[in-house]
Amino acid sequence: MENQAKDEKGKFDKENHGLSLLMYRENILDLYKYPHNFGSLNQATHSHREFNALCGDDITIKLIINNKDNKIENIKFQGSGCAISMASASLLTDEIKGKTLKEIETIDKDKILNMLQIPISSVRLRCALLCLDALKGALK
Amino acid sequence: MKQHFPIFENNPELVYLDSAATTQKPKQVIDAITSFYEKENANIHRGLYGLSIEATKKYEEARKIIADFINADENEIIFTSGTTHAINMLVYTIDSLTWTEKGKGKNEIVLSEMEHHSNLVPWQQLAKHFGYKLKFIPITDNFELDHNKAREIITDKTAILSITHTSNALGTINNAKELINLAKQKNPDVITIVDAAQSVPHIKIDVKELDCDFLAFSGHKLYGPMGIGILYGKKEVLDKLRPFHFGGDMIKSVTLEASEFQPVPNRFEAGTQNIASVIALGEAIRFINRIGLSKIQDHEKQLKKYALTKLKTIKNIDIYHSSNTDNTSSIISFNLKGIHSHDLASLLNDYNIAIRAGHHCCMPLMSALNITGTARISFGIYNTKEDIDKLCDALIKIQEVFNK
Numbered sequence: 001m002e003n004q005a006k007d008e009k010g011k012f013d014k015e016n017h018g019l020s021l022l023m024y025r026e027n028i029l030d031l032y033k034y035p036h037n038f039g040s041l042n043q044a045t046h047s048h049r050e051f052n053a054l055c056g057d058d059i060t061i062k063l064i065i066n067n068k069d070n071k072i073e074n075i076k077f078q079g080s081g082c083a084i085s086m087a088s089a090s091l092l093t094d095e096i097k098g099k100t101l102k103e104i105e106t107i108d109k110d111k112i113l114n115m116l117q118i119p120i121s122s123v124r125l126r127c128a129l130l131c132l133d134a135l136k137g138a139l140k
Numbered sequence: 141m142k143q144h145f146p147i148f149e150n151n152p153e154l155v156y157l158d159s160a161a162t163t164q165k166p167k168q169v170i171d172a173i174t175s176f177y178e179k180e181n182a183n184i185h186r187g188l189y190g191l192s193i194e195a196t197k198k199y200e201e202a203r204k205i206i207a208d209f210i211n212a213d214e215n216e217i218i219f220t221s222g223t224t225h226a227i228n229m230l231v232y233t234i235d236s237l238t239w240t241e242k243g244k245g246k247n248e249i250v251l252s253e254m255e256h257h258s259n260l261v262p263w264q265q266l267a268k269h270f271g272y273k274l275k276f277i278p279i280t281d282n283f284e285l286d287h288n289k290a291r292e293i294i295t296d297k298t299a300i301l302s303i304t305h306t307s308n309a310l311g312t313i314n315n316a317k318e319l320i321n322l323a324k325q326k327n328p329d330v331i332t333i334v335d336a337a338q339s340v341p342h343i344k345i346d347v348k349e350l351d352c353d354f355l356a357f358s359g360h361k362l363y364g365p366m367g368i369g370i371l372y373g374k375k376e377v378l379d380k381l382r383p384f385h386f387g388g389d390m391i392k393s394v395t396l397e398a399s400e401f402q403p404v405p406n407r408f409e410a411g412t413q414n415i416a417s418v419i420a421l422g423e424a425i426r427f428i429n430r431i432g433l434s435k436i437q438d439h440e441k442q443l444k445k446y447a448l449t450k451l452k453t454i455k456n457i458d459i460y461h462s463s464n465t466d467n468t469s470s471i472i473s474f475n476l477k478g479i480h481s482h483d484l485a486s487l488l489n490d491y492n493i494a495i496r497a498g499h500h501c502c503m504p505l506m507s508a509l510n511i512t513g514t515a516r517i518s519f520g521i522y523n524t525k526e527d528i529d530k531l532c533d534a535l536i537k538i539q540e541v542f543n544k
Contacts, residue, residue: 029542033478055482055498056512080512082480124486 057081202422311471
């Protein structure tokens with residue numbers, strides 16, 4: 001039993017693997033089960049679908065952008081994928097809703113990883129960044 | 141058994157359930173590579189000194205061991221870098237067998253829905269460039285090939301039949317012999333190819349009994365090193381096949397205008413081969429032979445049975461495995477409802493459990509099953525029931541967290 005407790009701690013301390021048990025301390029699982037801004041959007045002005053061929057993640061982002069002030073009035077995403085891809089899409093859509101295109105220009109890989117707040121290994125990076133690629137595709 | 145595999149000495153906590161991707165290597169195989177480079181390294185065939193003569197002897201000895209392993213003749217064994225390479229090389233020049241006067245009007249290539257991309261994409265390319273039509277034998281609800289449909293799909297126009305012997309995603313062992321017979325009844329000149337990458341390490345393969353024209357497999361799934369694979373070809377068919385690579389070692393004589401090639405199989409091995417890996421693959425087969433393939437098969441069968449029974453007790457699990465377990469290999473694909481297979485594999489890593497997740501290079505199969513991927517476990521001779529217990533305990537813990 002004592003050994004097991006030590007092992008559990010060991011696992012938490014390990015930071016070099018994608019989705020470690022660390023994720024449970026964060027909201028990732030909640031966002032996976034109850035994603036934010038999930039669904040379709042009628043009258044979207046911009047949309048884009050992005051795949052991750054490696055694991056089958058599939059995200060479509062739809063936006064309504066007001067062409068007068070370039071503000072993102074609404075944003076939704078749909079699709080299926082792993083916890084990381086779903087959680088990062090929730091976080092990204094939360095982050096940019098109501099902002100202007102100018103304000104979101106600086107959103108990049110580091111920003112996404114910062115929002116996720118869990119260590120992401122190289123093999124899972126694509127999962128985390130799929131939503132960003134979808135967003136960029138939509139805004140092209 | 142684990143004591144023969146240094147990886148477990150260096151990773152004592154490792155629960156390795158990914159042998160279908162690559163097996164771990166016994167010390168004997170690793171030693172064979174080291175020993176070759178330390179004591180015997182020389183290029184083969186034309187060297188007139190002791191080391192080269194010895195290297196050539198060992199290289200050809202390995203060919204014999206490999207040939208015996210699948211009941212082929214030595215001159216029917218061509219060294220490649222792996223199964224993918226073997227199939228690709230064949231596709232480069234298979235037109236010399238099929239795009240002939242006799243082959244006129246025979247424009248169909250028959251594959252199955254459960255092919256690995258390596259036995260699908262090369263044929264797509266051939267079809268594209270030569271105008272062949274691709275046809276696919278579908279799978280049944282029990283994850284097996286539908287032989288009734290195969291009887292309609294394979295016709296007298298079938299020029300090529302290329303079929304996986306064991307599905308890398310489902311573990312289903314196909315009745316390749318029956319399909320080959322069927323194809324030969326419809327078109328006696330059909331060229332039949334078997335992708336045996338997932339079979340050779342687990343069940344006895346006899347190319348004479350299968351009566352296939354070609355058969356491909358990889359060394360690294362067979363306890364051998366990476367970068368070495370085999371293309372078996374029936375001697376009389378190889379005699380007609382145009383070589384795919386040209387250059388040194390495959391020629392008998394060369395003038396500025398033309399060349400005469402070596403006989404089979406050397407004409408298919410241009411350039412310096414992966415000699416150390418060939419020798420080490422021979423050593424891997426010696427290792428398997430010493431244990432006995434039937435013993436390995438029995439062990440893996442027990443494990444599979446145990447794993448299937450235990451996995452079935454886990455709630456909300458979908459298992460993609462034929463109920464006809466006499467015809468399945470020790471590969472089990474599954475999903476836990478509500479947990480993406482990649483999340484599952486990442487989380488199992490925290491328990492030092494190595495499994496594979498995703499589409500397993502079988503995207504059309506995943507589409508047919510209406511899923512994006514699976515979690516896949518596969519066994520080797522070093523696995524134990526304890527490994528499966530650890531897996532199942534971890535799966536339950538992960539489920540608890542996900543369903544909190």
